[in-house]
Amino acid sequence: MKYINNNGEVYEKDYDIQIERHTASHILAQAIKRLYPNAKLAIGPAIDTGFYYDFDDLNIKQEDLQNVEDEMKKIIKENLKIESYSLPKKEALELMKNEPYKREIINDLPDTEKISFFKQGEYIDLCVGPHMLYTKSIKAVKLLSITGAYWKGSQNNKMLQRIYGTAFENKEALEEFLIKKEEAKLRDHNKLGRELEIFTTNDLIGQGLPIMLPNGAKILQILQRFVEDTEARQGWQLTKTPFMAKSDLYKLSGHWDHYKEDMFVLGDEKKDEEVFALRPMTCPFQYQVYLNRGRSYRDLPMRLNETSTLFRNESSGEMHGLIRVRQFTISEGHLMCTPDQLEEEFKGCLKLAIYMLKTLGLYEDVSYRFSKWDPEDKQKYIGTKEQWDEAQGVMEGILNHLGLDYKVGVGEAAFYGPKLDIQIKNVHGKEDTLITIQIDQMLAEKFGMEYIDKDGTKKRPYIIHRTSLGCYERTLALLIEKYAGAFPLWLAPIQIKILPISDNELLYANEIKAKLENEGFRVKVDSSDEKIGYKIREAQLEKLPFMIVLGAKEKEENTISVRSRQAEKQDQIKLNDFILNLNNIINEQIGKDI
């Protein structure tokens, strides 16, 4: 494959999908310029799933995309040769005199810089390249959607019109991508979760406030018991702190100055003597547990956990199914320790998180992000540069010592400290934080937390702020998508459905149900008068782990016919053998050691 770089040099290299996509974005811009000459060019990079190009003074609709795509295919067919050349800044500005966004980019470049351009036919774009050598090198291209996007990614700037598209090496690869995209939609928790009656929402209750239906509430209960029991075995002590507090608490913690926009405040500061706010984080509440009396080094490490319901007044456009909500519950915890305990305890928190991920089956799907502050953003963060350097330095040391493969996210830290975020992508490819482990010194200082050390002097403890399985609602959403609703046995809200072939077996069915429930299993009997084939199909749609078919034969022989959701047909066995089998499966699923 031939490419051209911004020195005008042509070179040979293996097929590079990112270069193809970047070239496709130029062809998109060329097509837009031909069809809508008044449109202004912003930027058009390649991304993970394809490419986009941002335009101003363009107002097209979804229906117009096909037309644009047809024009792109025409340009590809014309097989224009792509050339590159450089200009001094002054001439570059002159060349782009009708492109305000390009001029802004050029103006931001140093004066000494030679500015490179790529040209294909009548179309010229400011670009560092490289590109494919001919437009015909684009083998499969498709425009996908059209949305708004802020210029330079800042909401203070104008919103431009962004066109998303994708390109592949051949038509088959494009086709496969589109099919996968459609399949992903079927796993979408926001659709599947409603279909499987896990949750719903309601106009009267409001945005970002999902209602957990019996199936969803059951899964959350199972998860919560699992988390609390596991944490207890790891030396965590459960606390229960209030859902709200006076504004005084938040003023001390810094939330009032740095987080009030995102809080639900009860009352009016101007009129009321006392104003309350629902808690957006548990830290300042749980710190009061530590502060309940003086602490000695003998009390450390002190591990406090809480199944903690939080309230955040997210902007209206942010809410999404169970992934982004206004009220949610997290497996939160705060760990107070001495400096020389810090690394070991941090490791313990990470180990616990990884154990949770492995048990849930999500371990292979996560990535790690070291979230630092942005020194430029004075509004967002409390503390001094020295404090941040220290906290980040400590965390970086630990992360590197653990040999963790992580990316750095600048400006992603909490307002009070750096974080190790464990990230996961949903079915649409959008990444969110599932679990977070943070080192917090600023709030410890604000609340005056200390301990008496061996030498009798007062010292400030290090505090690790962490979640073990993260936000329950978000985790549930990811689990729905991971398993496409077919939950592992230990998590399934209904584990077994009993299908009597006729009403003659109803009594026997209820007998089996009672015995299974007595063993702690979650069972449902299908007492409808449908035919057995229909009942099986229904049970399959519910994605339950097991079904039991009971007819005259089973009743006669005092057996059951069991079928797992993967199996083609059922096996006739004794109930006790089935119970043994179920327990084995569950032990396998949650019995792993930390």
Next chain:
RNA sequence: GCUGGGAUAGCUCAGUUGGUAGAGCAGCGGUCUUGUAAACCGCAGGUCGUCAGUUCGAAUCCGACUCUCAGCUCCA
């Protein structure tokens, strides 16, 4: 919060240039008592997201709001 779609029965969706709402599935009642992908008959179910407007007349046209989807921004 911003840009652009959308909201009709529990669900999936029809509904023509404005004339007063329909199907399939689910539900309920009955018949059938069934051995592996949808038995048969019947019934019921809607303030067409909400509110205000234009009109003799609005699911349909205009406006505001609510909710929802995709993306941006923000974030667990």
